[in-house]
Amino acid sequence: MKESCRRTDERLASYADGALPAAEHAEVERHLAACPPCRRAAAHEEGGRTLLRERSSHLKCEALPPGLRTRCEALARDYTARSHAPSWRAGLARGVVAAVAIVIFGGLALSFATHRSDTVLAAQLTADHVKCFRVFAKDNSPGLDAADVEHHLRDEHGWDVHVPPSAPEQGIQLIGARRCLYGEGTMPHLMYRVNGKNVSLYMLGGTRRPPAELTAFGYRSRIWSRGATTYVMVSSDSDADLVRAAQYVMQKAQ
Amino acid sequence: MLGRRQPPDPDAFAAEVLAFLDPLYATALRLTRNRADAQDLVQDTLVKAFRFANRFERGTNLKAWLYTILHNTWRNSRRDAARDTVEIDSERVEEASSASTGPMESDTPEQLLLRDTLDADLQGALDDLPEAFRQAVWLRDVEEFTYAEIAQMLGIPIGTVMSRISRGRRLLYERLSASHGPARVGAGGR
Numbered sequence: 001m002k003e004s005c006r007r008t009d010e011r012l013a014s015y016a017d018g019a020l021p022a023a024e025h026a027e028v029e030r031h032l033a034a035c036p037p038c039r040r041a042a043a044h045e046e047g048g049r050t051l052l053r054e055r056s057s058h059l060k061c062e063a064l065p066p067g068l069r070t071r072c073e074a075l076a077r078d079y080t081a082r083s084h085a086p087s088w089r090a091g092l093a094r095g096v097v098a099a100v101a102i103v104i105f106g107g108l109a110l111s112f113a114t115h116r117s118d119t120v121l122a123a124q125l126t127a128d129h130v131k132c133f134r135v136f137a138k139d140n141s142p143g144l145d146a147a148d149v150e151h152h153l154r155d156e157h158g159w160d161v162h163v164p165p166s167a168p169e170q171g172i173q174l175i176g177a178r179r180c181l182y183g184e185g186t187m188p189h190l191m192y193r194v195n196g197k198n199v200s201l202y203m204l205g206g207t208r209r210p211p212a213e214l215t216a217f218g219y220r221s222r223i224w225s226r227g228a229t230t231y232v233m234v235s236s237d238s239d240a241d242l243v244r245a246a247q248y249v250m251q252k253a254q
Numbered sequence: 255m256l257g258r259r260q261p262p263d264p265d266a267f268a269a270e271v272l273a274f275l276d277p278l279y280a281t282a283l284r285l286t287r288n289r290a291d292a293q294d295l296v297q298d299t300l301v302k303a304f305r306f307a308n309r310f311e312r313g314t315n316l317k318a319w320l321y322t323i324l325h326n327t328w329r330n331s332r333r334d335a336a337r338d339t340v341e342i343d344s345e346r347v348e349e350a351s352s353a354s355t356g357p358m359e360s361d362t363p364e365q366l367l368l369r370d371t372l373d374a375d376l377q378g379a380l381d382d383l384p385e386a387f388r389q390a391v392w393l394r395d396v397e398e399f400t401y402a403e404i405a406q407m408l409g410i411p412i413g414t415v416m417s418r419i420s421r422g423r424r425l426l427y428e429r430l431s432a433s434h435g436p437a438r439v440g441a442g443g444r
Contacts, residue, residue, distance in 0.1 A: 013394075013416040014401075016423070041424060047363040047431065048423030051376060052395035058373050059380070059396050062280040068293050072275055072300050076268035079304035083264035 004031055008038050012045045118212045121232065122221035128180050128189065129200040129219065129234040137191060137198065141175040149177045153188055161188050161203055164252035171195035172245050194245040197236055201249055204230040222246055226253070267310070271303055274320055277397065281321065284392050285328055287381050295331070299324045318399060322407045325389070329409075361431045372430075379429045387422030394419045 001009070008031045014020045015028050032039045052059070146165035153159045157179055166174045176191035180202055190201040208225040215221070220242070222233045231253055235242045278299060282292035302323050303310075310319055366372060380388055393404045394415075401419075405412045 009420070010413070010417065013420040013423070017394075019401075044424040044427045044431075045420055047366075048391070048425070048427035049395055050363045051366060051372075051427065051430065052391060052423070054367055055373060055376055056396040056398075059284075059377065060277060060280045062276070062283055064276060064279055065289055065293055068279065068296065069272075069275060071297060072272060075297070075300045075304055076272055079307065080264045080268050083307075 005035060005038055008032065008035070009041065012042055015042065016045045016049050118209065118214055118221075118223055119216065121223070122214050122216035122219075122234070125180070125200070125202050125221065125232050125234050126216045126219040128202075129198070132176070132178060132180075132189060132191060132200070133198045136178065137175055137193075141193070143173045144175060144177070146174055149174065149190070153177060157188070159188050159205075162253060163190060164201070164249045166192075167248055170244060170248060171241060172248060192245070192249075194235070195241045197242065199242065199245060199249075200234040201253065202232040202234070203253070204232070224250060264307070267307055268304070270316055271300065271320065274317055277317075278320060278324060281392065281397065282324060282328075284380060284388060285324075285385070295324065295328055298327050298331075302327060315403070318403045318407065321393070321397070321399070325407050326409075363427070363431075366430055375430055376426075379426050382429065383422055383425060387418050387425060390415060390418035391422035391426065395423070 008028055011020060011024060011028055015025065020028065028042075032042055143166050146163040149163045150161065153161055153163070163174065163177065166172055171194055173193045174190065175193050178189045178191070180187040180189035186205065188203045190203075192199040192201065206228055207230050208228065209223055209230045211225070212223040213221070214223075218236075220235050220237060224231050231250070233246050233249060235245075275296070279292060279296050282295040282299075283289065286292045286295055299320065303320055306323075310316065361369075369375065380392070383391070389408060390404065393399045393407065394401075399407070401412050401415050404415045404419075408415070410418075
């Protein structure tokens with residue numbers, strides 16, 4: 001191949017794309033005018049380019065196989081869930097991580113509920129409160145029927161507890177019930193939403209504590225006892241709504 | 255590359271990635287020539303895109319970034335075969351290209367565009383191109399990436415990109431326009 005042919009050949013893609021500087025474009029045209037084999041190559045290049053571009057929308061039009069979109073959407077959901085996870089861990093980091101450390105290093109003592117201080121109890125339950133709402137409660141969690149929850153707790157865990165029902169007129173909604181894993185998993189944990197704020201009620205059977213109100217890691221814990229049960233209510237602050245909710249739950253929980 | 259990156263907003267990023275699902279699949283299909291492999295390739299691409307989302311720089315070309323992952327994934331999945339295939343194909347195509355510049359002119363591009371079976375023929379001819387050329391013409395003429403973007407995606411110099419585009423276009427046209435079939439060139443990756 002002659003040098004001028006080689007130089008032309010190298011530039012045919014950009015020539016066809018109209019991407020050559022004017023001087024080089026003119027040089028290629030001069031060569032093509034004088035060289036039939038290169039002219040043919042340029043025509044073929046232009047032909048292939050035209051066909052692909054004219055039909056590109058048809059070539060691109062491939063129906064996705066069934067299920068591929070669904071699987072890819074699931075990958076996307078996993079990713080967004082993972083991406084949002086650090087934010088609640090960061091939220092926890094302030095203090096709740098410390099609370100978890102207390103649980104781990106303080107030991108999950110059999111009788112922690114009776115022997116540990118109110119501070120440790122509040123810290124442990126605050127950690128659980130934050131974790132359970134982050135993990136299990138959705139913004140649009142539907143309200144639950146208290147009778148159903150009582151049945152569930154009896155059938156699943158053998159607990160016979162009275163569950164304070166939702167009180168729409170006070171903005172109180174029962175949204176969940178779980179077995180709290182602290183204190184050897186012997187505590188029902190009821191989850192409420194009070195005018196959009198998260199409130200937990202824990203019931204510790206077989207133990208009594210003097211009433212107390214304290215703050216652990218920025219969360220408010222109220223402790224009181226009735227009969228042989230200690231109740232702990234955890235919420236993010238103590239404005240009027242929550243005080244009213246606490247009173248309501250205290251009355252109804254017995 | 256080492257500049258401070260701004261991580262994408264996860265929800266927006268996920269939605270934008272999903273918006274490229276159709277073109278990614280079409281590209282994967284031309285690359286793999288096989289629906290099952292194309293599906294796997296698209297899924298693997300998305301797994302990596304989400305895993306390495308923090309490496310994507312907001313404001314840069316997401317489509318090019320995804321195509322780079324797609325091509326890298328494909329290359330890695332068949333690393334053993336790929337490199338040799340490209341070399342061998344290039345040589346054989348070189349021969350075929352010069353051989354086919356002989357006197358077998360027939361349809362013009364305009365005539366070809368009127369052909370009823372053009373889409374099927376074009377797809378078949380594309381699939382028969384050696385992989386290196388198929389990638390290059392697809393990325394340039396169908397997806398309309400720039401030479402520089404293609405060079406980055408495929409990890410090859412711009413000169414090589416242009417030469418592959420050129421060879422791919424000519425070969426494609428010669429195969430489609432020859433009235434009696436040109437010598438079939440061994441297609442790569444078979």
